[in-house]
Amino acid sequence: MQAAIFDLDGTLLDSMHIWADVDAEFLAKRGIVVPDDYTEIITPMSLDETAVYTIARFGLEEGVDDLKREWNRMVEVAYTHDVGLKPYAREYLLSLKEHGMKLAVATSLPRSLYEPALANNGLLHLFDALCSTDEVGVGKRRPDVFLLAAERLATAASSCVVYEDLLEAIISARQAGMTTYAVYDESSKAGWQKMVEIADGTIYNFKDAAIPGVGATAPGCSLVL
Structure with missing residues (x-):
């Protein structure tokens, strides 16, 4: 493997609880309780797709840009100052760099959120490419954002490893x-067993995670090469 492409929310960043709170607060202001299936449906979507879906599902009168601005206002302080990393994520990224791998981000977050979060955690300088689904216009049910990352890294798709916490993204x-x-x-525990079945490797804790191509594995990480 020559390059590693990372999702952020739920993969490198311990941030998914923030979006659950945003969903609840946003819909509560409109007298709506979050449906049981809402989070699962929107998680693979880009921010634009989520806004379009939310407007259609709940019959909202606001436009796509209105929803995006409100959501971004609700989370910008958290992403700038509060969102932290998954345990040992920093050490794992440094290990990948030491082994000569190029690093990229492929996220559904807009630049206005992912750059401050990476900078606040001291990681921004580690990445050779930063990509968002905003740039490709589709969510992670399609591989466009991963292919964009590979292109920016000047690396063949077959030489890239993608780290994701989302079943649909693993599939694409x-x-x-x-x-x-x-x-x-x-x-994303509801889809975990299926991810275990189809992914090439599984990581429960970055402390124990293997370096692709090195071959050694440790408790908490299984790898098929």
């Missing part, structure tokens, strides 16, 4: 010919 990255690591997060 594999369809693009990339190696995949499923990263456990409580927010």
Whole structure:
């Protein structure tokens, strides 16, 4: 493997609880209780897709840009100052760099949120490419954002490994010919068993995670090469 492509929310960043709070607060202001299936449906979507879906599902009168601005206002302080990393994520990224791997971000977050979060956690300088689904116009049910990351890294898809906590993203990255690591997060536990079945590797804790291509594995990380 020559390059590693990372999701942020739920993979490198311990941030999914923030979006659950945003969903609840946003809909409560409009007299709506969050439906049981809402989070699962919107998680693979880009921010634009989420806004379109939310407006249609709940019959809202606001426009797409209105929703995006409100959501961004609700979370910008948290992403700038409060959102932290998953345990040992920093050390794992540094290990990948030491082994000569190029690093990229492929996230559904807009630049206005992911750059401050990475900078606040001292990681921004580690990445060779930063990509958002905003740039490709579709969510992670399609591999476009992963392919954009590979292009910016000047690396073939077959030489990239994608780290994700989302089943749909694991599926689309594999369809693009990339190696995949499923990263456990409580927010996506419903799809975890399926991710274990289809991903090339699984990570429960970055402390124990293997370096792709090195071959050694440790408790908490299983890898098929």
